[in-house]
Amino acid sequence: xxxPVSTGISYxxxxxxxxxxxxxxxxxxxxxxxxxxxxxxxxxxxxSDNPAAAGSLLAANSSLARAQEYSSNASDASAWLSLxxxxxxxxxxxxxxxxxxxxxxxxxxxxxxxxxxxxxxAALQSVLSQVTALANTTYGNQAIFAGxxxxxxxxxxxxxxxxxxxxxxRTVGPGVSVAIAATGPAVFGSGSSGLLGPTxxxxxxxxxxxxxxxxxxxxxTTTDLAALKSAVQTVTNQAGILGAAYQSVQGFAAxxxxxxxxxxxxxxxxxxxxxxxxxxxxTQSQNTYQAGLWATAQIEQHSLVTYL
Amino acid sequence: xxxxxxDIAASGVNAAQTAMDTxxxxxxxxxxxxxxxxxxxxxxxxxxxxxGVGGGVAVASVTQNNDSLLAANAAQTSAALAQSTxxxxxxxQAQLAFGDPSSSSGLGSDLSSxxxxxxxxxxxxxxxxxxxxxxxSAQTVTTDLSQASGQLTAASANASSQLTNTVGxxxxxxxxxxxxxxxxxxxxxxGTSVSALSDQQNQLLTQLASEIGATWTASPxxxxxxxxxxxxxxxxxxxxxxxxxxxxxxxxxNLQLVAQGSKVALTASSGTAAGLLAAVxxxxxxxxxxxxxxxxxxxxxxxxxxxxxxxxxxxPGVDLFTNSGAGSLTAVNITVNPTVLANPSLIATASTxxxxxxxxxxxxxxxxxNLYNASNGPDVAWRTAVVNVGSQVSQINDQVQSQTATSxxxxxxxxxxxxxxxxxxxVELMNFQATYQAAAKVITTVDTALQSLLAAV
Numbered sequence: 001x002x003x004p005v006s007t008g009i010s011y012x013x014x015x016x017x018x019x020x021x022x023x024x025x026x027x028x029x030x031x032x033x034x035x036x037x038x039x040x041x042x043x044x045x046x047x048s049d050n051p052a053a054a055g056s057l058l059a060a061n062s063s064l065a066r067a068q069e070y071s072s073n074a075s076d077a078s079a080w081l082s083l084x085x086x087x088x089x090x091x092x093x094x095x096x097x098x099x100x101x102x103x104x105x106x107x108x109x110x111x112x113x114x115x116x117x118x119x120x121x122a123a124l125q126s127v128l129s130q131v132t133a134l135a136n137t138t139y140g141n142q143a144i145f146a147g148x149x150x151x152x153x154x155x156x157x158x159x160x161x162x163x164x165x166x167x168x169x170r171t172v173g174p175g176v177s178v179a180i181a182a183t184g185p186a187v188f189g190s191g192s193s194g195l196l197g198p199t200x201x202x203x204x205x206x207x208x209x210x211x212x213x214x215x216x217x218x219x220x221t222t223t224d225l226a227a228l229k230s231a232v233q234t235v236t237n238q239a240g241i242l243g244a245a246y247q248s249v250q251g252f253a254a255x256x257x258x259x260x261x262x263x264x265x266x267x268x269x270x271x272x273x274x275x276x277x278x279x280x281x282x283t284q285s286q287n288t289y290q291a292g293l294w295a296t297a298q299i300e301q302h303s304l305v306t307y308l
Numbered sequence: 309x310x311x312x313x314x315d316i317a318a319s320g321v322n323a324a325q326t327a328m329d330t331x332x333x334x335x336x337x338x339x340x341x342x343x344x345x346x347x348x349x350x351x352x353x354x355x356x357x358x359x360g361v362g363g364g365v366a367v368a369s370v371t372q373n374n375d376s377l378l379a380a381n382a383a384q385t386s387a388a389l390a391q392s393t394x395x396x397x398x399x400x401q402a403q404l405a406f407g408d409p410s411s412s413s414g415l416g417s418d419l420s421s422x423x424x425x426x427x428x429x430x431x432x433x434x435x436x437x438x439x440x441x442x443x444x445s446a447q448t449v450t451t452d453l454s455q456a457s458g459q460l461t462a463a464s465a466n467a468s469s470q471l472t473n474t475v476g477x478x479x480x481x482x483x484x485x486x487x488x489x490x491x492x493x494x495x496x497x498x499g500t501s502v503s504a505l506s507d508q509q510n511q512l513l514t515q516l517a518s519e520i521g522a523t524w525t526a527s528p529x530x531x532x533x534x535x536x537x538x539x540x541x542x543x544x545x546x547x548x549x550x551x552x553x554x555x556x557x558x559x560x561x562n563l564q565l566v567a568q569g570s571k572v573a574l575t576a577s578s579g580t581a582a583g584l585l586a587a588v589x590x591x592x593x594x595x596x597x598x599x600x601x602x603x604x605x606x607x608x609x610x611x612x613x614x615x616x617x618x619x620x621x622x623x624p625g626v627d628l629f630t631n632s633g634a635g636s637l638t639a640v641n642i643t644v645n646p647t648v649l650a651n652p653s654l655i656a657t658a659s660t661x662x663x664x665x666x667x668x669x670x671x672x673x674x675x676x677x678n679l680y681n682a683s684n685g686p687d688v689a690w691r692t693a694v695v696n697v698g699s700q701v702s703q704i705n706d707q708v709q710s711q712t713a714t715s716x717x718x719x720x721x722x723x724x725x726x727x728x729x730x731x732x733x734x735v736e737l738m739n740f741q742a743t744y745q746a747a748a749k750v751i752t753t754v755d756t757a758l759q760s761l762l763a764a765v
Contacts, residue, residue, distance in 0.1 A: 012727035013338060015720050022716055042410035046403055047698025048705060054409035055695040058416045062687050065420035066680050069427040076431055142432065148658070148669035151434050165665030170431065171674055271410050 020296045027289040034282040037273045044271055053270050060270075064263040067256050070172050074253035077170040080139050080180040081246040087137045087144070088187065088239035094134070095195070095232045098127040099225065102205060106221040114212060121210040128202040132159055135188060135196060142168075147183040154184045159197040161185060172252035178245055187238045189231060201227045312355055312363070313754040319364030320747030323350055326367045327740045334728045335737075342511035344372040344726040346503060372503055375725045376526075379510070382722040383517040385715040387578040390518040392711050394583030395591070396704045398467045402587075402595055403701050405459035406694050415452040415602075416694075419680075419687050421445050426677035429657060430670035434620055439652035446628055446644045453603050457596065457639040464592045468563065471584040472552055475565065478519045478581070479549045482534065485512050486547035489531035493544075496530045506530065520550070520565070521579030537575035539567055550574070556589075559596075563588050591700065598693040599639040606686035607637055609679050617656035617672030622663045625656025625672070 036045050047054045101123045105116060135155045137144050146154035149164025156162050167179040167186075188195040195201050201224065208220035330348040337343040348370050355363030407414035422445040429438040488509045492502045509532060516522040516534065522541065524534045534542035541548045548569040555573075556562030563585055565574040576582040607629035614625040632643040648654050658669035679685050 012723050012729050014727055015723045018716065018719060022712065040410070042408075044409050046701075047406055047409060047694045048400075048403060048701035049698075051695045051698030051702055054698050055691050057409045058687075058691045058694060061416060062420055062680055065417075065424055069424055069677065073427065073431070140432065141435075142668065146668065147665065148671075149664040149667055151668045162664070164663075164667075165660070165669060168668070168670065169674075171427075171678070177674075 017296075020292060024289065024292045024296065027285055027292060031282065031285045031289065034278055034285060038275070038278050038282065041273055042271050043273055057267060057271055060263050060267050064260060064267070067259045067263060070256035071253060071260065073170040074172045074249050074256060077172060077178055077180045077249045078246060078253070080144060080168075080170075081242050081249060083137065083139050084144055084181050084242045085239050085246065087134050088182075088235055088242065091131055091134050091187075092232060092235050092239065094127050094130050095228065095235065098124055098202070098205070099228055099232065101127075102209070102221060102225050102228070105209065105217060117209055117212045117217070121206055124202065124206045124209060128159075128196075128206065131188075131202065132196055135184060144181045145184040145187060155196055159200065159203070161188075161190060161197070170249075172249055173255060176252060178249055178252070180245070182238045182242060187235055189234060193227065193231075195228075195231050195235075201231055311754070311758070312357065312361065314751060316355075316362070316364040317747045317750035317754060319353065319366060320750070321744055323348075323365040323367050324740045324744035324747060326370070328737060328744070330370055331733050331737045331740065334733050335730065338728040338730060340507075342507045342514070343728075344374050344503070344507055344510075345728045346370050346372055370501065370503075372506070373726055375722070378718070378722045378725055380523075382715075382718040383514050383523075384578070385711065385718040386514065387517040387521050389708070389711040389715040390580045391521070391578045391583040391586075392704060392708045394467075394470070394580040395587050396583075396701075396708050398463055398470075398584065398587035399591060399697075399701050399704055401466065402460055402463040402592055403697055405456040405463075405595070405599075406697050407456075409694060415449070415456065415690055416687070418445070418448050418452050419606075419690065422449050423677050423680040426673050429655070430673035430677060433657035433668055433670035433673060436652070439655055442655060443644060443649060443652050447649075449606065450603075450629070450642050450644060453599065453606075453639040453642055457599050460592055460596050460599065464561070464588050467584045467587045467592070468552075468561075471563065471581060471588070474519050474580050474584065475550050475552055478516060478522075481512050481516045481519070482541055482547040482549065485509060485516070485532065485534060486542050486545045488512065489542070490545040492530040502530055517579060519579050520574075520581045521576050536565075537577060539570065539572050539574050541567060560593060561588055595693070595697060596639075598689070598696065600637070602686045602689040602693060603639040603642040604637050605684060605689045607642060609682050609685045610676065613672065613676050613679065614656045616659075617675070618658045618661040618666055619654055619656050620658055620667050620669065621653070622658075622661045622666045623654075624661070626654055628655070 037043060044050050044053050044057060101120045105120055132155055135145055136153050138152070142151055143154045143163065146163030147165040147167055150162050154161065154163045161184045163184055165183075167181045167183055169177045169179050171177050184190075184196075185194070189200070191197070192199045192204070193201070197203065205220055205224045205228065208216040208224055211217075327348040327350065330346050334345045337345075349368045350365050351368045353363035353366050355361055357363075407416070409416070411417070422442075425438070425442045425445040429435070429442050432438055488505060492505050492509065495505060496502050513522070513524050513532065513534065520536055522534050522536050524532045524542075526532050531544055532542070533540060533544075534547075541550070548567045550565050551568055553564050553566045553573070554561055555564055565576055565581060565585075566572070567574060576585060607627075610629055611627040614628055617625045619625065626648060627645050628648055629637075629642055630645045631637045631641050633641040635641075655673075657671075657673040658666040659671045659675070660666050660669060680687060682688070
């Protein structure tokens with residue numbers, strides 16, 4: 001008795017059944033993956049989905065968080081700088097009105113000087129308290145001209161500087177640190193060449209004018225006035241520096257925004273599901289699965305048994 | 309001259325009958341798991357007659373269509389698949405500790421929030437709210453770390469208990485194989501067929517291969533010796549039992565399968581047990597140590613920078629992260645320094661100790677915010693760990709897929725030889741039916757011839 005011709009795999013019912021079940025399981029697991037992707041909108045839902053992409057997503061998100069910090073630091077810096085600039089502009093106006101008051105004194109006839117002296121003294125005192133108040137401008141709860149040395153005030157009631165250290169800075173880009181204010185001494189000077197304080201220019205002016213003698217008035221209108229003009233120039237220069245810093249911060253703010261956009265695009269490119277593609281693949285997979293189910297249902301194999 | 313025609317025809321009928329019985333046995337057992345199809349082997353007989361005529365046909369034996377090579381291959385591939393599957397399941401559970409990389413929650417984004425809280429503090433170093441925010445986000449990070457660590461511990465405990473169950477099942481199977489050996493030898497001695505018992509025993513052996521990677525050798529009397537990694541576990545009707553033993557420690561496990569009778573530790577190199585052992589002894593401890601690495605990096609970079617700085621009162625900075633237990637710092641015992649927790653103003657935001665310059669100095673806080681991408685910092689370590697775990701799980705997924713295909717192919721190959729192809733069997737049945745009918749016809753014809761001979765006398 002010769003055995004039948006061998007045709008490779010002999011499809012016994014067991015073989016067919018196990019093959020069909022195997023294909024069905026593979027279909028099911030593919031469907032599960034696609035469904036997860038569609039419902040989460042992400043391609044990478046666990047590290048094993050795409051380990052390299054998982055790593056780059058984590059890195060991109062970390063950089064994105066830092067870029068957002070640069071943006072918020074830049075807007076904080078802008079607010080400080082623009083407050084500083086406008087404050088110094090107000091200081092300049094106040095000092096210029098002081099200049100005018102003192103200049104006007106030089107033309108007065110000495111006989112009328114007491115009235116003029118009183119008026120000018122009052123005006124100067126008003127400028128001094130105004131400038132001292134402006135020197136204590138705060139942003140939020142922080143005195144902007146105090147450097148890092150004092151949270152609440154830069155100058156005490158007598159006009160002495162109670163701040164210390166360098167101006168605060170903000171990091172607006174990688175390794176980029178911008179000073180967001182000027183210290184009191186840089187703007188208003190210090191000691192007898194400074195504007196504020198009991199020995200400062202304004203106090204000296206007030207003292208010289210209120211003394212009222214021709215000699216003191218002469219000092220007031222020459223030496224003191226010159227010192228005042230020079231101090232005004234310093235204030236103006238500092239305002240310019242703050243203005244320039246403001247401009248550069250705008251540039252960094254724009255850059256931070258660009259970086260964020262680029263990172264978000266990158267994240268999207270790596271991680272966003274292509275909805276059309278995934279939906280098509282899922283439909284195909286479901287069709288294949290249904291066909292497989294139908295085939296499994298036919299597993300009652302037709303063999304010669306039926307025909308004998 | 310003897311009339312041997314009847315004897316020959318009778319032998320033909322008997323042989324055809326036996327062959328049809330064999331085919332009937334095959335067809336009835338088409339779907340019996342582990343059934344190996346049988347073949348009736350016919351040989352022609354000689355009669356010793358001077359005339360040279362043969363003596364009919366006999367069934368020399370009924371043998372099983374076994375192929376030990378294919379059977380061993382099928383058992384091996386299914387053991388390898390069981391090993392990979394067990395490892396895959398454990399690692400997929402462990403992977404949950406590492407979260408969803410796309411998600412806006414989880415350790416990666418909590419670390420970012422932590423660095424952001426430092427940036428915020430640097431813009432207002434005396435703000436109680438901002439100081440508290442730093443402490444709060446530090447606590448979130450330590451909680452994340454200990455939770456992840458807890459998940460890994462749970463995965464390990466799960467795998468260990470699965471291993472215990474597997475070993476329990478294997479022990480039952482080992483004793484069953486031994487008692488079947490006994491039955492097979494006894495039945496074989498009486499001369500009757502042991503095919504059915506043998507098939508049953510093969511089922512048990514295949515299961516043992518899947519569970520613990522057992523291999524077996526058959527002895528001539530039909531009994532089977534089972535071994536794992538060279539250590540005999542079943543010999544004749546003696547069987548050993550296995551137990552799981554931890555030769556390491558709780559944190560650094562070295563689980564082993566130990567044969568109780570021979571007091572020897574086994575090297576299981578395939579089967580479910582091997583997969584679980586690899587998970588508990590190698591993979592999970594490595595993931596745990598990577599997590600501990602993240603915790604250590606976090607504590608180191610933050611504490612180092614804080615110790616370089618000063619508080620707004622000019623006092624030197626203190627550690628933010630400390631070890632709540634004994635031994636080395638781990639992801640489980642990392643905690644926010646209780647001193648700082650009670651008094652957040654101890655956070656060193658300033659870079660200088662001189663007063664009053666330190667009183668509103670946030671530059672050290674900014675230096676801390678800048679640690680987000682430190683090469684020895686926690687973010688890099690976390691990223692590396694996530695990629696590492698993801699790669700390993702992805703690899704094991706691929707391995708399971710390809711081993712499933714290999715195992716299926718090996719099963720199909722085995723089935724081709726041992727399985728019952730109904731079409732083939734029915735054709736053979738028809739052939740033997742015809743042979744039976746022909747031999748029966750011969751009997752009738754010889755009988756008629758004899759009758760005519762007797763009538764003539």
